[in-house]
Amino acid sequence: MPSVMRRYAGGEGRFERPSGKGDPELAAPVVLMVSGGADSTALLVLAATSKLDIDDGRGAARIARERLHVLHINHCLRGMDAEEDEEFVRELAARYGIPCTVRRVDVAALAEQRRGTGDAAGNVENVGREVRYAAATELANSLAKECGCPRSSVRILTAHTADDRAETFFMNAIRGSGPAGLSSIPRRRNRIVRPLIDMTHDQLCDLLRMRGIVWREDDTNHDTRYLRAYVRHEILPVARKRNARVSSSIATTCDILSDEDAYLNQLASRAYRDLVRREDEGVVALDAARLAASEVALARRVVRKALLFACPEARLEARHIAQVLQLVAAGKGSCMVPIDVDVRVEYGLLMVRSALADAHSVQAWLEVPGEIDLTGGRVLRAQLVQVPAGSRAPEVARAHGVEWEGQSVLLDAAAAGVDPVLGGRLWVDGVQPGDVLCPLGMHGQSKKLSDLLAEAHVPARDRAGVPVVRTSSTGAVVWVAGVRADERAKVTPDTHTMIELTLEG
Secondary structure, three states: OOOOOOEEEOOOOEEEOOOHHHOHHHHOOEEEEOOOOHHHHHHHHHHHHOEEEOOOOOOEEEOOHHHEEEEEEEOOOOOHHHHHHHHHHHHHHHHOOOOEEEEEOOHHHHHHHHHHOOOOOOOHHHHHHHHHHHHHHHHHHHHHHHHOOOHHHOEEEOOOOHHHHHHHHHHHHHHOOOHHHHOOOOOEEOOEEOOOOOOOHHHHHHHHHHOOOOOOOOHHHHOOOOHHHHHHHHHHHHHHHHOOOHHHHHHHHHHHHHHHHHHHHHHHHHHHHHHEEEEEOOEEEEEHHHHHOOOHHHHHHHHHHHHHHHOOOOOOOHHHHHHHHHHHHHOOEEEEEOOOEEEEEEOOEEEEEEHHHOOOOOOEEEEEOEEEEOHHHOEEEEEEEEOOOOOOHHHHHHHHHHHHOOOEEEEEOOOOOOEOOOEEEEEEEOOOOOOEEOEOOOOOOOEEHHHHHHHOOOOHHHHHHOOEEEOOOOOOEEEEOOOEEEHHHOOOOOOOEEEEEEEEO
16 A cells, blocks of 8 residues: 555656645645545545645645545444445545555444443444544554654544534534534534535535446434434424525534634633642642632533543533532532532532542552652652751751641651661551541640541542551551641650651642
8 A cells, every 4th residue: 555645656656755845734644534425425536636625724725645545434333334335435545546544443342332331422423433533543643653744734634514514503402502512513623624514415415426426325324213313304304494505504603603612711711720729630629619709601611621621531411510500609519420520519619520530548668768659649758857956856847847838747757666877667548447646736635637637628538548657557647648747756855867758749
């Protein structure tokens, strides 16, 4: 198979690289997603023979043949028909001298597997779409590497039409959607461009007939059990009786909604950055009071951003956003949204946490000196420190605590169970049922760790992730990392060697 970045100089048996006139955009590969249906067949034919606007700054222009590469996904859903679709696309690409890549994926089996793992998105249509775009991204990246051009300069072309856009508009309206869903299919999203979005399916069929080109028909396109087919055959025909150009009218509406949605998203992004108080993998904390005071149009989008940051796979609906905003308005409470995303308002924060972010307490020995890695990219370090000559140990320890704002502490090494000369090791785990300590500054009074963490406004679901440093696996607590040290391990005027414990990240 000839490389996508070479062209054949006819009659001379030579292969040459396209010059691209020095512009990587003009030499970058263009991946055509072709199923064999009328729309994608027309895309291949037009890309090979006519001018197309692929949003590379040139407007409608011819695409150098050597840049083109066809991608066909065989979903293995329709038996012999699927095999014939694949063969048709191969032959059509060969007719125009365009390299063709075929990927075979058992989409039905993959969808069933996802249903077995509780993935709500595990239906055949959704999985098929994910498979197609994943394969297109993989091929685009591979071709970009082969030709040495930036990935961003590669284009992935799909054959979506004005009719597809109208169908998606109605589908999202039936399901219930906001402006983003009603904006329907965008003309471009990152590298994915839809140059036929202003044409109708009938126009493309007429074009193919005039050129004497046949195409493949998928019988499932007429099965109205699928929502898209239902909209295509039951709803749009009724709408066209009132407006024969309904697809074009809806396309104009989608463009307006898309522009306004993009503007509101910019405002929401700024608001989100102002409100965020914590952002780790799978968990977000927002200022609940300020969010409650925000305009509801922005608040909805901020909540959506938080939920998708915590769990990008979540399939959100308007009712989920409304449920979260009710908690924010009440100033307290908790709820669950799809895919095990826990949402709660406590201590003035809206906490959004996915199941993947559930903290698991580390259980490990901390060598002194040494360090251990904790969850969330944090590190716990320990080292021995001598009291500076002429200094009072308690004053040094207090100044250190103030400087580090509680994220590092100086303790008496011997009182913490560490040899001042040889060092030693401490045990690190999480809060255990019945744990107590004598908080520094309370002059020997004991307190449950659970009460201490509540008073420190550590959210309930974060408490399992708070490292607890002990003299041994069954010994006394010397430091609840980042919260409070134990009075019994504090530095005294008689201390000569201190142990410095630091929680970073």
